[in-house]
Amino acid sequence: MSTETEPTSPYAQVRDLVELAETYAEDGAPLSAQERLLEARTLLDGILRPRGTRKAPSMSLETLVTTVESATLRRTPEEIAAVPWVAAAIGEHDDRIGALGELADQVAAKHRAAIVEWIGRDWTCLCVTYCAEDPATACGLSGQVQHVHPAVPGRPGTYGPCPVHPDAPGDR
Structure with a gap:
């Protein structure tokens, strides 16, 4: 009998992260709860769209790193991160950042819709x-x-x- 523990299934990890997020939310730590939910979403994205079936990044990781490193000679990281194509390219290589970007896009769309509703009231x-x-x-x-x-x-x-x-x- 092996003493090694079997790796936890991705579904169990998602469940654990959601439960942990719920605990954080109940304890009044919404940012920690959101972080756990983003981790769960990243796992779910991996389950639903395995790496082999995802769209290939628009540029290689090496090219992206070189471009960003070159930009840091003239700009701050905050200025570089504010460039939409840079943020999108980084999100293509980092699932968590990609999930955050999608969440930001969804929130921005809801915000715009709420403003349009307010204006049209x-x-x-x-x-x-x-x-x-x-x-x-x-x-x-x-x-x-x-x-x-x-x-x-x-x-x-x-x-x-x-x-x-x-x-x-x-x-x-």
Whole structure:
């Protein structure tokens, strides 16, 4: 009987990394949790796209290293890393950096979409509550658009029509 331990399967390693990330997150260490999740993603990428089936890097590692080393004579590492093709080329040779780059691209796309949504929002209605919270004053916009009916002066608990949507069905 051999005393050597059998190497852990990549699937078990992914599970362990995800569990560790969960522990870090619960302990209030989100950056450590994210690092473990990136390691898990790198392993998953390796399982899903084995090295032999991946696209070949756009330049050899030797050429990339020589190019980056030459650039360090005139630029800081931060300036070199900011060049998109350099970051992409390094990501082709380092799975973890590639996964980080893909994550950054996804976050940037979500950020752009959130900005577009914000810009396209109808800013004429800056209402704050759903009138459906009180069925007695609910209007046709209940549950659809955040809006508020203004209180009628001198009549506490009585509300008038929505000032932004006075013609909405149910407004009185």
